[in-house]
Each structure stands twice: as structure tokens, then as C-alpha cells.
Amino acid sequence: MGRAAILLGLLSLPPVFAGEIPAERQAELLNLLRQDCGSCHGMTLKGGLGPPLLPEALAGKSDDFLADTLLNGRPGTAMPPWRGLFSPDEAAWLVKQLRKGPS
């Protein structure tokens, strides 16, 4: 993709997240969700080594609790901390995506 296309992508950001997370970063995060999270939680997030991450499974859990799980992992379980790979804002955004269900 050329520079012009990247610029265009940034300019055409949907206003939904008030410009917090650029479109290209969103694509990266969704890719990470499928590839890295999918390796434990299943490609369609229905569960594997890790529990399902579908909206029904997360319904009773708060956004903060889930974002904290993403950032810090669950000590004593296979769920690793992802703090180095995405920011708290990005973790909150990923939780929103999980609530929507896999696209």
C-alpha cells in the first residue's frame, strides 16, 4: 500500500472511537485476536485450551475485569499477559470487539 493510501485510510477513520485507535492498528489487533488469541481460544473463539470468548460467555463479566485479564493475564493459568503488545485503550477496544462477536 502506498503512502497516499495510508494517509487516506487515516483520514477516513470512522468517528466511532473518537480517533483513539487508527484503522490500521484496528486491523492489526483483529489479526492478533484471530491468530494469537485463536491459538488458545479457538479460531472462532469458541474455546480450546482457553475458555470461549463469545459474547454469551463474557456476558456476566465487566469490561474492566476483562481488559485487566488481557493486559495482565491470569497468573497460574495459561492466559499470558499482553501488556507489552497493546495499550489499555487497545485492550478496552478488544473487549468491545469480543462483545460484538467474531466478524
Ligand code: HEC
Ligand atoms: C497460551 C494460551 C492462551 C492465549 C495465547 C490467550 N489466552 Fe486468554 N485465556 C487462556 C486461559 C487458559 C484462560 C482461562 C484462565 C482462567 O482459568 O481463569 C484465558 C482467559 C481469558 C479471558 C477471560 C475469559 C473469562 O471468561 O473470564 C479472556 C477475556 C481472554 N483469555 C482473552 C484473550 C485474548 C484477547 C487473547 C489474545 C490477545 C488471549 N486470551 C490469548 C489462555 C490463553
